[in-house]
Amino acid sequence: MVKSVLFWLAVALLASCVAGASEFVVKEVVDCGRAYGPFSGALKWSPDGSRIAFFWDGELIVCDTMGNRDPIMKLDMQPNRFEWLSDLEIMVAMGNNTAHELNRRIDLIDISVSEQVNISTFRKDFPLARTHDLVDGYTEGPYLSIQGYPYYLKYLNGEKIPAIPDSKYKAKPDPQKLYFYRMHGNDRYLIRLDLKDSIISIDKSYIDTASGRNKNIFISNSIISDLKGSITCILDTIPAIKSLINESYVCGILWESLNPEFDEVLFTLACDTSHDYGMGQAMYYNFETKLVTIIDTLLGLKDCHNTIYSPNGKNIAVLCDKRCFLIMRVR
Numbered sequence: 001m002v003k004s005v006l007f008w009l010a011v012a013l014l015a016s017c018v019a020g021a022s023e024f025v026v027k028e029v030v031d032c033g034r035a036y037g038p039f040s041g042a043l044k045w046s047p048d049g050s051r052i053a054f055f056w057d058g059e060l061i062v063c064d065t066m067g068n069r070d071p072i073m074k075l076d077m078q079p080n081r082f083e084w085l086s087d088l089e090i091m092v093a094m095g096n097n098t099a100h101e102l103n104r105r106i107d108l109i110d111i112s113v114s115e116q117v118n119i120s121t122f123r124k125d126f127p128l129a130r131t132h133d134l135v136d137g138y139t140e141g142p143y144l145s146i147q148g149y150p151y152y153l154k155y156l157n158g159e160k161i162p163a164i165p166d167s168k169y170k171a172k173p174d175p176q177k178l179y180f181y182r183m184h185g186n187d188r189y190l191i192r193l194d195l196k197d198s199i200i201s202i203d204k205s206y207i208d209t210a211s212g213r214n215k216n217i218f219i220s221n222s223i224i225s226d227l228k229g230s231i232t233c234i235l236d237t238i239p240a241i242k243s244l245i246n247e248s249y250v251c252g253i254l255w256e257s258l259n260p261e262f263d264e265v266l267f268t269l270a271c272d273t274s275h276d277y278g279m280g281q282a283m284y285y286n287f288e289t290k291l292v293t294i295i296d297t298l299l300g301l302k303d304c305h306n307t308i309y310s311p312n313g314k315n316i317a318v319l320c321d322k323r324c325f326l327i328m329r330v331r
Contacts, residue, residue: 024284024293025330032063035324038080041255042306043317043324047148048087049310052317054324055079060092062111065315065326072111077103083142083150086169088112091119091142091150101125106139106152108165119165120154145178148260148311151193162193254280255306261313262331263287268305280305282318296320299327 035054036042044053051062060072060079077094085091088111095104104122109115122137140160141152153160162180164172175193182191188201199205251271258265264287270280282295282304296304301320308317316327 024291024298026298026327027330028328029299030065030067030326030328032061032067032324032326033069034322035061035319036322037306037319038082040081041308042319043308044082044084044090045308045310045317046084046087047311049312049315050087052324052326053082053084053090054319060090060109060111063324063326065328067326070111072109073114073116077105081142083144085150085165086167088169089167091152091165093139093142093152104139106142110168120152143180145180145193146190147173147178149173149178151178151180162195164193255308257308259309259313260311264309264313266307266309266316268307270305282307282320284316295327299325301325 032052032054034056037055042054045051046053046062049065051064053060053062055061055075058078059074060082062070062072064070075092075094077096079092079094081093083091085108090109090111091106092109093104093106095102097103102122102124106119108117108119110117120137120139122139124135124137136155136157138155139152140155142150143152144150149164151162151164154163155161162175164175164178166172176196178193179190179199180193182189190199190201192198251269254268254270256265256267265285266282267285268280268282280303284293284295284307285291295307295316295318296302299320304318304320306317306319310316314329314331316329318325318327
């Protein structure tokens with residue numbers, strides 16, 4: 001069964017690259033202008049799917065699906081992660097390292113009034129203990145639970161403690177209903193946000209919990225796993241992708257985004273070549289049709305990466321040549 005999936009995925013990729021066949025139908029492409037962001041994820045849709053957030057030159061910017069660009073505020077530190085907490089609030093983790101100290105802060109920004117409220121602050125003079133020594137006060141995140149709700153981790157007494165910030169616009173969820181992934185050795189676990197329960201991936205309850213967001217698929221480091229069917233597909237072993245990799249010094253599969261409603265995934269094949277440093281190609285794979293589409297070629301753009309689905313799964317945001325584009329699809 002695994003061989004069959006890999007074989008037809010390879011055939012579909014070759015067909016889409018050579019013959020141009022695709023069920024990927026574009027209704028409109030919206031240009032939101034110059035954009036960039038953290039390596040961890042440069043583009044983030046609002047929970048209602050009406051806007052996309054990103055950065056440019058240290059400034060937080062929001063753009064709607066008509067292409068109206070709204071600068072929110074200039075930040076005094078370099079952003080390194082961010083997530084929407086509500087349709088009007090964005091959590092931003094930022095840092096500013098110097099030769100003598102490390103500064104890290106997580107703020108909550110209300111985009112309706114351009115208000116910035118501090119959630120946590122960490123400052124320590126060098127030399128620092130190593131991060132895995134769990135220095136008290138240090139924070140990680142924000143991350144998303146598998147249910148799609150943001151949280152961050154606080155280092156305290158040798159442990160990483162999950163925390164959920166307060167929102168002005170919606171109630172805080174029950175942490176007993178939120179889970180996140182964590183690897184331990186060769187095993188994958190679901191950890192409850194209050195740290196009082198965990199489920200190993202070989203347990204049936206793991207599948208039931210993981211599919212709570214209408215997903216039975218897990219993807220990480222180019223490996224796609226069907227939790228119910230025990231099917232695994234490794235993207236970078238497909239012959240057509242391998243041929244691209246062989247032309248480069250080094251390549252990797254980055255920025256995977258699973259569709260929350262449909263059986264699709266977006267990813268970026270990022271390669272360093274002798275001519276183009278760090279060039280990327282954004283790709284789309286449909287689990288049902290086994291078809292792969294190269295978004296760069298489809299749109300006539302270059303160096304596309306950081307693709308991410310809208311919450312309803314219909315539309316896609318992508319960075320191409322340091323500009324944000326919204327791909328409005330016919331579904």
